[in-house]
Amino acid sequence: MSSTPSLALRGAIIVSQDEQRRVLRGDVLVRDGKIAAVAPKVEEKAEVEMDARDFLLTPGFINLHTHVANTLLKGVADDMDFPQFLETMFSFDAKRTEVDIEAGALLGISEMLLGGTTSFLDMYYGMDAVARACETMGMRGFLGWAVLDPAFTTQKGVPLQNAEAFMGRWKHHDLVHPLPAPQGVYVVNEENWLGARDLAERHKTIVHYHLSETLQEVEGHVSKSGLRPTEWLDKIGFLGPHQVAAHSVWQKNNEIEMMGRHGTAVAHCPSSNMKLASGGGGLAPVVELREKKVAVGLGTDSSTSSNSLSMLRQMQLAGLAHKHARHDPKCLPAGALLDMATVEGARALGMEGQLGVIAPGARADLALFELSHPSLAPVTLDKAIPNLVYSANEGAVHTVLVGGRVVVKDHRLVSGSAEQLRQIALDPPLR
């Protein structure tokens, strides 16, 4: 039984993201943390009744790739090339403790919740601290423990074993979904890739990893193995479904075809790729991946590479960048961009029908945007999605629910401790 009271949201403009992609004026009933009914008029009364006529109601966004603990390090690695960026990050990684990891996670989760994001997929270590931050804030976290070869890690102990122990500690939690996360081909050997995959299969979780982010990574792997990273992961028998590959910037047609054939999902991170200039003149082959039915979601990556955890910004940037680069304003329309931030992210996580959608049986992870906010207004049913995707900013986010629990109300966090967040912001550890 959920401890949250039943809730009826009455008269909102609902962007359902259901199979018909309905946008309607109507009511949503939430019971036991899940959507119980969606209709123009729901007769059943709830314990809490809310007049939502002034709001646009959407599924909470899914941030499909980040390193939330790095929110504490915002601004330390700007305007650097990738080797310099990595060197800076490794120098901080070596110093980190669970105290500052938790502080970074609390800060990043706060930013995400206030921006309408209700789930995130993360990769880091010391993840018990991130899991605790999810509990404190009422955030849904898919938390990947970073797996890399012992020779390359700053973790104490063996990373793959650390991942398994972490998964054992959190596997039955309502909000926390633990999983293994191989960092990338440059620091993970064949045995550890396959070990991570085996671990995920035994625990019935997904695997999350970086893939073909930079040209340097691809060229380095070709000179080491004779194969491009995606080709090599296919050859060693790693590539498969229930996996989310972050970036996938440098993929050729045969690699795109492999992703489609294996049902491997992608987290596209436009702001990180553009700020680090990872793509050069190009971008991830999002349109081609989608044509192969690959689930492509959107990720912010960490606050050290893209600085903002805004999913509104990711939708806007993804749309603008691909239209511009391809000379094709129709290649990723607003509906496709919203799909990437909601239903496609859910499909990538293996949570289709449970997250990213307002339909009976789905978790009540919801965001309410003010219809009168200048960045969103004026809103009609047919302009709800384009205005949300192309012009809305975080100032329009009024209320957010995760699993039926109100975590943001009247633009303010109601979960967590305001004083603790103030302390972290004004006197951050590790700076």
Ligand SMILES: [Zn+2]
């Ligand atoms: Zn990353």
